[in-house]
Amino acid sequence: MTAALETNGLGKKYGRRWALHDCTLTIPTGKVVGLVGPNGAGKTTLLHLAVGLLTPTSGTITVLGGRAGDGPSKLARVGFVAQATPTYAGLSIAKHLKMGAWLNPTWDGDLAKRRIEQLGLDPSQKVGSLSGGQRAQVALTLAIAKRPELLLLDEPVAALDPLARREFLQGLMEVVAEHGVTVVLSSHLVADLERVCDFLVVLEASHVQLAGEVETLLASHHRLSGPRRDPRSLPASQHVIEESHTDKQSTLLVHSDEPILDPGWTVMPVTLDDLVLAYMGQAHSEREPQRGLRLIP
Amino acid sequence: MIEFQLDTTSGVATYLQLVQQVHQALQLGFLEPGDQLPTAQQVVAKLAINPNTVLKAYRDLEREGLVQPRPGVGTFVIRSFPDTDPAALNRFLGTLTNWLDSARAAGLSSVDIEAIYRTAIRNSFSEAVA
Numbered sequence: 001m002t003a004a005l006e007t008n009g010l011g012k013k014y015g016r017r018w019a020l021h022d023c024t025l026t027i028p029t030g031k032v033v034g035l036v037g038p039n040g041a042g043k044t045t046l047l048h049l050a051v052g053l054l055t056p057t058s059g060t061i062t063v064l065g066g067r068a069g070d071g072p073s074k075l076a077r078v079g080f081v082a083q084a085t086p087t088y089a090g091l092s093i094a095k096h097l098k099m100g101a102w103l104n105p106t107w108d109g110d111l112a113k114r115r116i117e118q119l120g121l122d123p124s125q126k127v128g129s130l131s132g133g134q135r136a137q138v139a140l141t142l143a144i145a146k147r148p149e150l151l152l153l154d155e156p157v158a159a160l161d162p163l164a165r166r167e168f169l170q171g172l173m174e175v176v177a178e179h180g181v182t183v184v185l186s187s188h189l190v191a192d193l194e195r196v197c198d199f200l201v202v203l204e205a206s207h208v209q210l211a212g213e214v215e216t217l218l219a220s221h222h223r224l225s226g227p228r229r230d231p232r233s234l235p236a237s238q239h240v241i242e243e244s245h246t247d248k249q250s251t252l253l254v255h256s257d258e259p260i261l262d263p264g265w266t267v268m269p270v271t272l273d274d275l276v277l278a279y280m281g282q283a284h285s286e287r288e289p290q291r292g293l294r295l296i297p
Numbered sequence: 298m299i300e301f302q303l304d305t306t307s308g309v310a311t312y313l314q315l316v317q318q319v320h321q322a323l324q325l326g327f328l329e330p331g332d333q334l335p336t337a338q339q340v341v342a343k344l345a346i347n348p349n350t351v352l353k354a355y356r357d358l359e360r361e362g363l364v365q366p367r368p369g370v371g372t373f374v375i376r377s378f379p380d381t382d383p384a385a386l387n388r389f390l391g392t393l394t395n396w397l398d399s400a401r402a403a404g405l406s407s408v409d410i411e412a413i414y415r416t417a418i419r420n421s422f423s424e425a426v427a
Contacts, residue, residue: 032347166345173341177348195303195311195346218310261423263416269308 002065004029004150004182005050009059012045019045021206023059027184027199029149032176034197034214035186036276041203043186044083047152050184051080064149076106079148079181083155085139089128093121093138097145104146112145115171133164137171144175151175153185157192169196190276200272202279209279214272221275224265225251242278253278298335299327303344311346315354323363323377334364334372 005027012020020042027033035043048054049061052069061068064077087096093116101107116123119137121130127138136156143151153172157165173196176183187193190200200217202210210217221241228250231240238260242253253270254260260267270278299322301315309317322328335343337351355372358364365375400410 030349032349169345170342173345173348174338177338177341195305195344198347198349215310259423263420267419271308 002029003027003062004031004064005184006062007046007049007059008061010046010049010056010061011058012042012049012054013057018057018206020049020203023208025201025208025211027182027201029182030180031182031199031213032173032197033182033184033199033201034190034193035184035201035203036188036190036193037186037203038188038280042206043188043203044154046203047080047154047184047186050150050152051078072105076104076146077149079143079146079151081139081143081151081153081156084159085136085156087127087135087139087142090126092124092126094123096127096138096142097123100142100145106147108145108147111147112141115141115145119171131164133160133167136160136164136168140168140171144179144181147179148181151181151183153183155186155188158187158189165192172196190272194272200276202276204280209282210275217275218270218272220257221253221255221270222260223251223253223268223270223274224260225249225268226265229264242281298333301335301340301344303346312350312354312357315340315351316357319354319358319363320378323374328374328377330374330376332374334374336371 003026005025007023007025010020010023010025011018023042023046035046037043045054049056050063050068052063052067052075063069063074066074069075069078091099097109097112097116100112101109113123116138119134119141121134121138127135130138136159140153140156143153156172157168160168172183172185175181185193185197198214200210200212200214201208226249228245228248231243231250231252234240234252234254237258238254238256240252240254244251253274299318301318303311303314307314319328319334328334334355337348337355340346340351341348355364355366359366359372363374363376363378364372366372397410400413405413
């Protein structure tokens with residue numbers, strides 16, 4: 001299977017600050033990828049590099065087997081909706097669709113018309129008079145009507161209310177079911193993406209902290225709690241991601257490909273939310289080591 | 298046709314929730330051989346979940362021999378569960394009730410009993426894995 005997106009040591013520097021650093025990542029085709037991280041983690045930078053709006057300072061990025069943003073034929077295969085779903089407030093929906101048809105060689109006019117109908121929108125309406133959720137749906141319609149193989153969405157649901165958010169994701173998943181497009185959508189909240197994504201990338205402090213198939217990630221991480229003990233006494237196959245201790249009890253989040261059989265632990269599954277927070281926490285503790293917190297051997 | 302629901306707080310994987318709901322519907326008779334399952338597209342349009350999740354659930358059900366995809370038409374139920382022997386069910390219920398009575402008589406609380414039960418399940422099933 002070819003990768004939809006592949007980066008190798010990818011980095012982007014603004015002035016003296018790395019917005020994205022040493023990013024090595026492979027995203028297989030056909031996935032719905034959640035790109036999660038706090039504001040300023042490098043999500044938008046990564047997406048802009050993938051579209052070709054930015055050029056890398058270091059490393060390489062390959063999109064659909066070629067250079068990112070490499071000419072009109074490559075651009076036609078990639079759909080992108082920027083943050084805040086930009087549209088032209090003074091133009092009607094019909095004019096947006098007309099513009100889409102002019103600008104895109106692979107435009108699917110029927111698909112666009114059908115989607116606007118399904119959404120119950122009047123094509124003569126000016127986009128400026130629509131609600132945030134409707135505007136987001138129009139922007140999504142424009143991006144999918146060009147029939148991209150890779151669809152990149154930057155914070156598509158951040159500004160939407162819960163109902164509009166659900167409707168947006170329903171529409172997006174219908175497109176995935178129908179056309180099998182690879183989707184990368186970013187959010188600072190994993191809860192927004194939990195239902196839809198089957199591949200997760202956690203960005204924090206300009207670095208990739210975690211990347212992989214959601215199912216594999218969930219199956220290989222466990223929350224352990226039991227009598228207090230030193231995490232260093234764990235088997236080598238168990239890697240501690242997060243730990244907290246009281247004077248009597250230890251709670252750990254560990255990565256292990258093998259089942260935890262030690263009867264001393266109560267083993268609980270982890271949620272995607274747990275995972276994201278644990279890996280983000282790890283990024284923080286690496287940057288500012290907390291002194292004074294010593295582990296009792 | 299059945300309609301899937303999702304419990305996002307249960308911690309149970311989404312595809313497994315779909316599989317379990319089909320199992321339950323078969324057991325309760327809501328689904329019978331010949332019935333069609335909703336298409337992946339219908340499911341994602343309602344639940345806003347990844348279509349691969351639906352396909353994975355349907356593949357699992359197919360592997361169990363309960364459903365069969367007909368290309369271009371949909372996925373259909375081909376078999377229901379064999380009825381579990383009611384005598385066996387009653388026997389196990391009886392054994393467990395006796396055990397619970399003696400545990401309570403020994404002064405164990407429901408919390409104690411649940412802890413024992415969970416440990417026993419884990420031991421039994423991890424032996425089966427190992």
